[in-house]
Amino acid sequence: MSKIIFLSNQFLKTLYRDKFLVVLIFILPVLLIFVGAMSAPDREVLFIMDGQIVNPAPETVEISVILYSLTGLVLVASIISFYLGMNLNKLVPRLKQYSYTTPQIISAFLLVVILINLLITLMVTVFSLNWLDVNDMIGYFLGLFLSSLLFSTFGLIISKLVDTTALGLYLILTISILDTAFLENPLFSRRYNEDWMNLMPAYYSIKMAFRAIFDLKENWYDDIQFVLFYEAVLVAIYLIINYFKKS
Amino acid sequence: MIFRNLLRQKSIIFSSTILPIVIIWATWWITVEVPMTFELYSGKLISASMLDVHIVTGAITAMGITSAIFGFLITVEFADISKRLKQVGYSYSEINSSIFVVLFLVLLFTSSISVSFSYLLTKSDDLQGMIIATLLISFIYVSIGNLVANIYPDVTAGSLILLIFAFMDLMMIVNPMGEAIYEQSWVKFFPGYWPTQIVLEYGFSDTPSGMISQIIYSLIYFLIIMALSFFVKKIGVTMEVKK
Numbered sequence: 001m002s003k004i005i006f007l008s009n010q011f012l013k014t015l016y017r018d019k020f021l022v023v024l025i026f027i028l029p030v031l032l033i034f035v036g037a038m039s040a041p042d043r044e045v046l047f048i049m050d051g052q053i054v055n056p057a058p059e060t061v062e063i064s065v066i067l068y069s070l071t072g073l074v075l076v077a078s079i080i081s082f083y084l085g086m087n088l089n090k091l092v093p094r095l096k097q098y099s100y101t102t103p104q105i106i107s108a109f110l111l112v113v114i115l116i117n118l119l120i121t122l123m124v125t126v127f128s129l130n131w132l133d134v135n136d137m138i139g140y141f142l143g144l145f146l147s148s149l150l151f152s153t154f155g156l157i158i159s160k161l162v163d164t165t166a167l168g169l170y171l172i173l174t175i176s177i178l179d180t181a182f183l184e185n186p187l188f189s190r191r192y193n194e195d196w197m198n199l200m201p202a203y204y205s206i207k208m209a210f211r212a213i214f215d216l217k218e219n220w221y222d223d224i225q226f227v228l229f230y231e232a233v234l235v236a237i238y239l240i241i242n243y244f245k246k247s
Numbered sequence: 248m249i250f251r252n253l254l255r256q257k258s259i260i261f262s263s264t265i266l267p268i269v270i271i272w273a274t275w276w277i278t279v280e281v282p283m284t285f286e287l288y289s290g291k292l293i294s295a296s297m298l299d300v301h302i303v304t305g306a307i308t309a310m311g312i313t314s315a316i317f318g319f320l321i322t323v324e325f326a327d328i329s330k331r332l333k334q335v336g337y338s339y340s341e342i343n344s345s346i347f348v349v350l351f352l353v354l355l356f357t358s359s360i361s362v363s364f365s366y367l368l369t370k371s372d373d374l375q376g377m378i379i380a381t382l383l384i385s386f387i388y389v390s391i392g393n394l395v396a397n398i399y400p401d402v403t404a405g406s407l408i409l410l411i412f413a414f415m416d417l418m419m420i421v422n423p424m425g426e427a428i429y430e431q432s433w434v435k436f437f438p439g440y441w442p443t444q445i446v447l448e449y450g451f452s453d454t455p456s457g458m459i460s461q462i463i464y465s466l467i468y469f470l471i472i473m474a475l476s477f478f479v480k481k482i483g484v485t486m487e488v489k490k
Contacts, residue, residue: 031411038425170261188424
């Protein structure tokens, strides 16, 4: 256990050494939420979810803040795990020489990722509450946290697939923004109610957040198993890629 | 040689061809076709399809992102190479001219893709405004990329800052899609404002006007950023980046 904590500490130090990433954790989500809130006009929208009209009608600013909170969160989560993943690829052989076992490395890495995601989610949740009136705080927090975990795994997968940091960042930005800011945006997405959308990574976690905020028949936790299943699939993909890359 | 060096990098190929196509195609594929109303700087009230507005502004965004990244990468990558080329007998004017030619060729290629692809997807039959706005946005964002490279020449951080800044400026702030913020008077100080106004004026207004003043404002913006970039380089405020 002490080895895992020591190693987690080393990972955190690696991250802290890159001051830009530390600044990114705090600035990017706040900036996105702020601009998202400012860009939304002051009016109510007809919002249909789970086959029912949301009543009272939400304001555009609420929807905008939820989506940009999520965009900021998943961007930071995936960039940081991508960065840690790229470092880990170089570090693993050396750590093994220092008698660290694979489960120890993985546990330490997971601990760091979960800690960072908890910190960013907490920050985003608190900041977004300026504009939101949340019915169920746990549901909203968990919706955001699970989406950050999904995209962290996604960042890890990309760290295994690309050679350069720049290409990895472009891919992360393209997919994260496409999913959370565009496709899942009920304000202007024409794909929002299509069946295949449930294949998108942020789909169920956004639903969880919406259900925790607005008055809907369904409980926020009704689809939580799909989020966990999606996470398990992403982890399996990461392990498979890891296995083939090694061999 | 410079061109070959650029082509060797997958991220360059991704950002000059795939990224603009993905951005424009995604805006077309995702956006719902409903009418929207917005006001231009000239005071005209425009009623247009949200889909068309999003496609033309998406093309500008794609161009802005690509130009910023190129301006940045070329400044960072060729700072070291320039010194080596100088040692083997090339003059600074020869090196700078060849970098400029490469930058021009890549941006010409990317802007042709952006303009023609968005022209195919939108119902707006304007090509003149689109070409001029694309050109202006390229100038402005190349200079912003250059400025960021002179302040913080780290490839990861710099390209991320530029991607996010260009996205927020062109997709959220100066874009009529971000209704409430677009109406604020201070947004005209953002780099994408005047080129976006040109593309909206010529794409959606029956009696387009004010192009000359909008071009002048854009060029002034470009010159100010270039002067700032030159000044930053001259006084040497470049932050140290670990290699």
